[in-house]
Amino acid sequence: MLMHICCGPCTIHPLKALRIHGHDVTGLFYNPNIHPYLEFSRRRQTLQDYAQKILLNVIYPEGYPLEEFLSQVAARPQERCVYCLTNRLKFTADLAKKENYDAFTSTLLYSRFQKHDLIRQIGETLSWQTGIHFHYEDFRIGWNEGVKISRELGMYRQPYCGCIYSEKERFCK
Numbered sequence: 307m308l309m310h311i312c313c314g315p316c317t318i319h320p321l322k323a324l325r326i327h328g329h330d331v332t333g334l335f336y337n338p339n340i341h342p343y344l345e346f347s348r349r350r351q352t353l354q355d356y357a358q359k360i361l362l363n364v365i366y367p368e369g370y371p372l373e374e375f376l377s378q379v380a381a382r383p384q385e386r387c388v389y390c391l392t393n394r395l396k397f398t399a400d401l402a403k404k405e406n407y408d409a410f411t412s413t414l415l416y417s418r419f420q421k422h423d424l425i426r427q428i429g430e431t432l433s434w435q436t437g438i439h440f441h442y443e444d445f446r447i448g449w450n451e452g453v454k455i456s457r458e459l460g461m462y463r464q465p466y467c468g469c470i471y472s473e474k475e476r477f478c479k
């Protein structure tokens with residue numbers, strides 16, 4: 307299974323839940339929505355360190371298409387999440403199809419702060435379009451355990467969702 311990964315802390319519970327059920331998981335860190343670059347780099351490094359510990363193979367596509375992301379959302383920032391989620395899940399579904407995975411999923415289904423139903427709807431639509439199974443699971447049930455473990459491991463936990471708009475919403479009161 308190819309699992310889109312948004313960050314290290316959100317990987318803990320979904321990976322554990324999938325492995326318990328016998329899934330062979332490969333990660334994919336594709337997140338042009340994380341701004342600025344140093345924040346992107348810090349989240350990626352946190353995942354790299356964790357992936358090494360738990361022997362998880364992760365794909366890190368080259369590049370950082372910030373300009374493309376902004377050009378798609380700048381005109382209607384209030385609707386940005388639809389593009390953001392679709393873009394990341396579509397990249398995952400397309401790669402899963404190209405590389406002959408049986409299924410794809412996302413750690414975004416773990417977050418209590420994400421638009422859970424929208425993520426599920428987008429994943430299922432992409433599944434229908436690509437013919438690759440979308441593994442839906444409500445990973446939010448492991449939220450407390452994931453937070454606890456990430457704190458015990460001293461992992462970096464980001465204070466905002468990712469884009470510059472979410473950073474403003476978090477800090478510019």
Ligand code: SF4
Binds near residue numbers: 339467471
């Ligand atoms: S708030 Fe989060 S999900 Fe929405 S566009 Fe920004 S980074 Fe993406």
